Amino acid sequence: MSILESDIVIKDRVPKSKRILAFDLLRGFFLLVIMIDHIELYPNGWDIFTGKGRLWASAAEGFFFMSGLLIGMVYKRRLALGMKFIFKKMWRRAIELYVVGVGLTFVFLAWVEFTHHAPIKDPLPSPFPWHHFIGQALLMRFTYGWADFLVRFAILMLIAPFVFWLVAKGKWWLAAIGIFTAWAFRGQGFTLAWQLIFNLGIIIGFYWQDLEKRFRALKRPRQRLVKRGLAAATAVTFAISYASVYVLSLLFHLWGDDRLPKSLQHVAYDWGNWNHDVWLYADKWTMGPVRVVLFFMWFTALYWIVRRYESQIARYSRGLLEMLGKNSLFVYAVHAFIVFTFKMYLIPAKTDFIQNFLITGAALFLLVLLVYGYKKHAEPQLARLKLPLISRLQKAGS
DSSP, X not given: OOHHHHHHHHHHTSOOOOOOHHHHHHHHHHHHHHHHHHHOOSSOSGGGGTGGGOSSSOHHHHHXXXXXXXXXXXXXXXXXXXXXXXXXXXXXXXXXXXXXXXXXXXXXXXXXXXXXXXXXXSOOOSSOOHHHHHHHHHTTSOOOSSOTHHHHHHXXXXXXXXXXXXXXXXXXXXXXXXXXXXXXXXXXXXXHHHXXXXXXXXXXXXXXXXXXXXXXXXXXXXXXXXXXXXXXXXXXXXXXXXXXXXXXXXXXXXXXXXXXXHHHHHHHHHHHHHHHHHHHSSOTTTTOHHHHHHHHHHHHHHHHHHHHTHHHHHHHTTTHHHHHHHTHHHHHHHHHHHHHHIIIIIOOSSOOHHHHHHHHHHHHHHHHHHHHHIIIIIHHHHHHHTOHHHHHHXXXXX
């Protein structure tokens, strides 16, 4: 048998799987939410769908989790190609993410420094010690701009093959012990904290079809009980979290203007203290336990809704969410440039609601326009060039 024939046989052994439309819709929605929250002009009307990034769980976790989930699902289908192939593919992806993530940090740093613009995110020392920050960026200890997830993903993709190998060996419980142990010792470390949802996503993605079969195997009354119970718990906790962002902030605003009645002052004070205590366990940076539980609960409920109405959502969104979801890596990188540009040049020092709405809407429109233009015109031309890195990044986005 020739090498070419053996390659054909190996490829034939990889089972094909139907793409789950709901996943693309969810990823597209999460990316839009991340864009709105990174522009960060409130109130703007768009934040009705985002909670200003201050809810007890956010789209960022959804983006992380779905990345791990799809790794578990996709690479399970490639098990026939062997673990050596999988290690190579994942580590190659880690290198690509590292190159793009570190490269964007250098671009944004140079942009600020060479234009002599005031830092628009984190304060930078003056004079700027390039050698120090270049070294820190190369060691993945420093990122700049709004594409920092890429470097985090690069680190997690280095670890992912080991997690996947344990799961493929049927030792998912051993992988879970390692995942929760790392999370327990996370301290203030972002990557150790967020690896929890990413790596649990790999495990869940690997067993996704089995989990769905087991749920469908339940009797109808039990299925309804589980769904209604989860829906009720999600509705209550989401409503409280949503009210804590909008209603509680309004009460404190009225209190500050001496327009809040004394009866409501006590309510606002007690509610504020209680909300503070909740946030001790729902911290976003360190992925607090309350945040982890609520994320998985909210995500499951959202997935069931989107899965049920995926055809209608895809139709009414005119394929927009699906397009964004299928090109998530490109969308994420482009969003970082848009946010950076807007904060550098297009956002005034003081804005009102109308300006916030229009500026955020313009950023969203530009994102969609650039992604559509890339898919329609640039991608076919780049595909003809057959550049290895670009080809692989195009596949990564899908």
